Amino acid sequence: MSASGPTPWRSTSNGSWANSVRRGSCDSVEIGRMDDRPEASFASPTVGTPPELAALLDPTTRRGVALSGFIVLFYAYHIAYPLDIWTKQIPLGPDRFVILSLALSFVLVFLFVPAKARTPRTAIPWYDVLLIVATLIGCGYMFTNSDIMAEGRAITSAGMLTGLLTLGVLLEGVRRTMGWSVVSVIVVFFLYAWTCSYWPGVLWSRRVYFDEVLSATYLHDSGMFGQVAGLWAKTVVLFMVFAGLIMVSGTGRLVMQLALGAVGHLRGGPAKVAVLASGGLGSLGPTGPANVALTGSLTIPLMKRSGYTPAEAGAIEAVSSSAGSLTPPVMGALTFFIADWLELPYYKVILGAILPAFLYYATLIAMVDFHARRREIPVIERRTFPSAWAALKQDGHYLAPIVLFVVLLLGFRWSVQSAVLYSAGLTVVVGQWGRRGARLGPRAILAGFHRGVWVLVLMAPIFAGLGVIMGSLELTGMPVRLAGIVTSLADGNLVMLLGLTAIVSYILGSGMPMIACYFILAIIAAPALIEAGIMPLAAHWFVIWAALLHYFTPPVMPMAIVGAAIAGASVWKTSLCAVRLGIALVIVPWVFVFNPSIMLQGGHGVVETVATLLISLVGLIALAAGVQGYLVRAATAAERAALIAAGLGIISMLYSPLLGVCGCALLGATVVRQGGHRALIERAGMRVQGKAMAAAAGRRGERTNEEGG
Numbered sequence: 001m002s003a004s005g006p007t008p009w010r011s012t013s014n015g016s017w018a019n020s021v022r023r024g025s026c027d028s029v030e031i032g033r034m035d036d037r038p039e040a041s042f043a044s045p046t047v048g049t050p051p052e053l054a055a056l057l058d059p060t061t062r063r064g065v066a067l068s069g070f071i072v073l074f075y076a077y078h079i080a081y082p083l084d085i086w087t088k089q090i091p092l093g094p095d096r097f098v099i100l101s102l103a104l105s106f107v108l109v110f111l112f113v114p115a116k117a118r119t120p121r122t123a124i125p126w127y128d129v130l131l132i133v134a135t136l137i138g139c140g141y142m143f144t145n146s147d148i149m150a151e152g153r154a155i156t157s158a159g160m161l162t163g164l165l166t167l168g169v170l171l172e173g174v175r176r177t178m179g180w181s182v183v184s185v186i187v188v189f190f191l192y193a194w195t196c197s198y199w200p201g202v203l204w205s206r207r208v209y210f211d212e213v214l215s216a217t218y219l220h221d222s223g224m225f226g227q228v229a230g231l232w233a234k235t236v237v238l239f240m241v242f243a244g245l246i247m248v249s250g251t252g253r254l255v256m257q258l259a260l261g262a263v264g265h266l267r268g269g270p271a272k273v274a275v276l277a278s279g280g281l282g283s284l285g286p287t288g289p290a291n292v293a294l295t296g297s298l299t300i301p302l303m304k305r306s307g308y309t310p311a312e313a314g315a316i317e318a319v320s321s322s323a324g325s326l327t328p329p330v331m332g333a334l335t336f337f338i339a340d341w342l343e344l345p346y347y348k349v350i351l352g353a354i355l356p357a358f359l360y361y362a363t364l365i366a367m368v369d370f371h372a373r374r375r376e377i378p379v380i381e382r383r384t385f386p387s388a389w390a391a392l393k394q395d396g397h398y399l400a401p402i403v404l405f406v407v408l409l410l411g412f413r414w415s416v417q418s419a420v421l422y423s424a425g426l427t428v429v430v431g432q433w434g435r436r437g438a439r440l441g442p443r444a445i446l447a448g449f450h451r452g453v454w455v456l457v458l459m460a461p462i463f464a465g466l467g468v469i470m471g472s473l474e475l476t477g478m479p480v481r482l483a484g485i486v487t488s489l490a491d492g493n494l495v496m497l498l499g500l501t502a503i504v505s506y507i508l509g510s511g512m513p514m515i516a517c518y519f520i521l522a523i524i525a526a527p528a529l530i531e532a533g534i535m536p537l538a539a540h541w542f543v544i545w546a547a548l549l550h551y552f553t554p555p556v557m558p559m560a561i562v563g564a565a566i567a568g569a570s571v572w573k574t575s576l577c578a579v580r581l582g583i584a585l586v587i588v589p590w591v592f593v594f595n596p597s598i599m600l601q602g603g604h605g606v607v608e609t610v611a612t613l614l615i616s617l618v619g620l621i622a623l624a625a626g627v628q629g630y631l632v633r634a635a636t637a638a639e640r641a642a643l644i645a646a647g648l649g650i651i652s653m654l655y656s657p658l659l660g661v662c663g664c665a666l667l668g669a670t671v672v673r674q675g676g677h678r679a680l681i682e683r684a685g686m687r688v689q690g691k692a693m694a695a696a697a698g699r700r701g702e703r704t705n706e707e708g709g
Contacts, residue, residue: 049450055122078237095146101233103139105460113176138166155215163218173461193472205476217471224467232463242424243285244452254395255280261388268372274299275320282324291321292562307377314563315577322551327357346416347409352599363584363620370628401427483527502546509547510556535596545589552578623647632674
């Protein structure tokens with residue numbers, strides 16, 4: 001794969017895609033076999049330097065070598081600290097470690113991110129040099145006066161000047177990486193803390209002077225160098241070492257091969273490949289629109305050629321990529337936030353995400369299966385696709401780092417930092433095996449560092465900015481009052497409280513990056529849910545799931561936009577199709593809120609957990625059948641309504657047994673009406689008849705052999 005991204009599945013040597021698709025018997029279609037398989041674009045070490053950094057990091061120039069060396073030193077600094085390699089000789093302490101980490105991160109921001117979006121970065125202008133100097137001055141003051149943070153002393157005149165300078169640098173970094181909307185949010189919270197004594201009603205707080213606000217957001221441990229920045233420096237940076245190496249190893253290719261080999265030949269196979277590949281890759285690293293771009297450039301053309309409309313293909317990929325960050329085992333920065341916020345071990349957060357993610361993707365598989373059957377999408381012949389078993393035998397060693405990561409976290413209960421470091425080391429080791437040209441050599445490892453640092457560069461300013469928000473809110477005591485407001489609006493009704501929280505989560509998610517959105521929701525919304533008796537982990541996951549709806553729903557819909565662009569479809573048609581397919585993103589959060597046993601946090605028996613999972617799965621599949629209008633055969637309008645009602649009723653069974661019984665009755669009646677019982681009997685009879693015929697043929701063969709003997 002080139003530096004610009006994955007290449008599409010190219011046509012065969014004997015003609016175009018149109019000529020390579022031909023109808024065969026049994027309603028199947030064969031897509032010409034290709035030596036240039038799509039999964040190969042995930043394979044080579046040329047999955048390298050992001051295009052945004054290609055000019056600056058050109059290895060043939062001194063500047064490129066110097067900047068690559070700086071990136072390596074940046075990673076070495078963060079790796080060495082938890083390993084205590086040099087901290088005994090140079091005892092920085094945790095505060096100074098975090099301060100220096102943010103300083104280096106902001107230097108990278110102004111080295112790599114241009115002042116104007118979508119402007120090629122070929123040189124470092126003078127004003128960015130000044131911003132780097134300002135960064136070093138502001139962080140240098142904190143580094144030499146870190147005792148102020150620990151002791152909470154008042155700010156001095158010098159602290160005021162460097163604080164204002166650092167705040168300005170921070171806002172410019174946020175503007176470049178996240179846009180004006182996030183800058184506006186940070187400024188609003190800062191100004192609110194300064195003017196809170198002038199606000200009416202519940203927004204009023206005691207008078208706070210400007211130096212107090214600046215001290216809380218700059219100097220103290222709740223500010224830009226505090227708890228959130230500590231999470232960044234001690235966990236997120238190390239995680240991106242692992243994620244970057246995974247992305248340039250053969251893991252991505254293996255995931256695509258397994259998806260193609262496992263489900264590509266089934267009815268609606270290309271769509272099912274998109275679901276499995278997007279979920280698998282999203283759990284390992286790229287999330288959001290990046291995941292759509294990576295897998296969609298391969299799966300969307302395949303779906304279109306097999307009979308899906310452009311809007312359908314773009315929508316399936318958009319919805320499939322939307323829950324990648326919610327899918328174990330690796331997940332992403334949001335998981336670290338939840339674990340840190342709730343003071344839970346990281347492995348418990350992963351356990352809590354396993355079954356909800358399974359329900360989401362199982363429902364999505366059912367959606368695309370019913371859709372393909374209703375549309376009579378042709379089946380692609382099995383021999384068109386690579387063998388999943390052969391891929392596993394050839395490249396299965398690339399899964400070893402993921403397995404080690406899971407075992408160290410769930411089995412040995414190691415810290416996430418230790419698990420990430422050892423798994424990253426194993427990624428380098430197993431990358432030396434395999435075919436020539438696909439091994440993880442020094443150039444590929446450096447490319448992995450480049451990819452990881454580019455993600456870090458885009459994330460660093462928001463972590464510091466969240467510290468400003470936290471410092472401002474803690475100074476005014478607003479989080480407690482906001483949680484009280486949400487609770488009072490619901491008036492004791494849990495369903496209304498969840499609905500209000502979901503609406504607020506969706507609105508905030510539509511205008512902010514997910515990390516910033518979750519941070520604010522964890523302050524203003526999640527406490528109200530916890531106070532209402534909802535399990536803390538379920539409350540935090542609920543607000544995240546609700547916020548993710550903006551990925552493919554108007555007006556923002558970034559996933560739908562990217563999917564539509566790749567598919568050449570209307571954005572609005574793609575979004576509307578995605579809304580139908582992604583209904584599980586709305587339903588599943590309510591399932592684990594009312595039935596926390598599926599979050600595997602203990603306190604619930606195995607029978608209860610399995611029963612909850614099966615009931616929820618049956619209800620979601622019935623709902624998928626109703627939405628797509630197909631169960632045993634194409635459904636009438638009345639049957640679709642009955643299936644939707646049945647699905648919702650069955651899902652509600654553990655909350656209201658009466659609704660569950662009604663749902664089961666509706667589902668059974670619809671199956672009988674569609675002739676599903678007859679179809680099952682016929683299939684069973686055909687299997688019995690087939691076995692009888694095979695047995696008779698065997699007996700005839702034995703008699704023939706005896707007569708011949």
